[in-house]
Amino acid sequence: MDEIRLIIASDSVGETAELVTKACTSQFNQLGKALEIIRLPYIETDENVDEVIAVAKEQQSIVIYTLVKPKIRKYMKEQLDLYNLDHVDIMGPLMTILTEQLNESPLNEPGMVHKLDEDYFKKIEAIEFAVKYDDGRDPRGLPKADIVLLGVSRTSKTPLSQYLAHKRFKVMNVPLVPEVDPPETLFEIDPAKCIALKIDPNKLNAIRKERLVQLGLNDDASYAQDQRILAELEYFETIVSRIGCPVIDVSNKAIEETANEIIKIVTANKSFKL
Template sequence: MEEIRIIIASDSVGETAELVTKACTSQYKTEGNALDIVRLPYIENESNINEVVSLALEQKSIVVYTLVKPEMRLYLKEKLEENNIENVDIMGPLMSILSDELKEAPLNEPGNIHKLDEDYFKKIEAIEFAVKYDDGRDPRGLPKADIVLIGVSRTSKTPLSQYLAHKRYKVMNVPLVPEVAPPEGLFEIDPKKCIALKINQKNLNAIRRARLIQLGLSDDANYAKDDRIEEELQYFEDVVSKIGCPVLDVSDKAIEETANDIIKIITQQNR
């Protein structure tokens, strides 16, 4: 079988066009060595385009291209058609439709998808950070965190950490328990990035009782008793007073509302 050659031409790195091309070629039983895919990235001017056309003529290649700048896309299209070279414009047709539907001109900036990728990886990094440093597991996370949440048990520290991680914040949370001294690093970090989660006794009692029942335990365990909760809340006040950090009452708030309040506090603190 005669080898089929495909040139990927892009004004960025060409990953998008290559992925689409490979997705298409994977639908055929043709042996892999019968397909030759060459990627030509960073096509920025007419000289680069002329090189693509010359190579395509020389190798009798199909040209698959992703050029976002309309003048470059039009020039390449004209040159390919002049030379009867088989070609596929991956982005042009859809961008034309989107421009009509959105009533908006495209940015025409090559490589924007990689900016999105970078944002995605930042989110993944933040999520992994929240998992790694959940529940005060490793005090070495304190200086690395963007936000440190502190509070007694059942103040939504973990779900808040995960929610904020999806907003690209690296969050560590530290539980406050009278019998366990907080890590020393908690008193050494900038108090501006520490948020204390406060809750009233009545709400905390109800939440803990419900949690015990959910676990199949008796709801009159010490964990949910008023005197134990009073002790923990007093300990919370003592630690917060020592740190000098902002305090946020989460008694009657949803996770999303609390998270937005935390972001506002952190943003104002960083100004």
């Protein structure tokens, strides 16, 4: 059989059109080596379209295209019809239907799928980061973090880290315990990305007692005693004063509320880039 030549023309990299094309061609056993696929990316001007048409005319190719800008898409269709070239517009018909049904103009921005993919992978990377550097287990994460949360035990550092990770922030949390010196790196990084989580001692006492009960332990353990809590909070104030970072009182705040405050603080820092 004669060779079937296909041209993938796209205003982005052309992966979407190629995937659809290969899904279709895989249904035909006869094609095999008789199939040639050429991808022509970044078709953004009339001149680019003319180049596609020239190649298609010379090789008598079928043109499969994904062009989101209406003017370029229209010009492509006109030229393909003019030279009687077989073609498939993958995106145009559906975009027209959606425009009519939604009564909304499309963004007409090439490469949006890849932007969405990039956001997704950034989120996954941030979630993995939060898990890897949870509870201050590796100080090497401090320079890499977008946000560093500081606080005594039971101030919601871990759930906050995970919540912020879903917003694509790389978060490390560091527990402050009187018996354990924090890593020296903590005092060397930009204090603007450190957030200290303050809590009322009575509130903390109640939270810790509840936690001990959940673990099947007596709620009178030193972990929940007033003297121990006050000592931890005093140590917390010492470290925070040394760093000079912003402080948020989480005593009566939901995770979402605290997270929003944190985001406002770190994004207000002009050196911060997400």
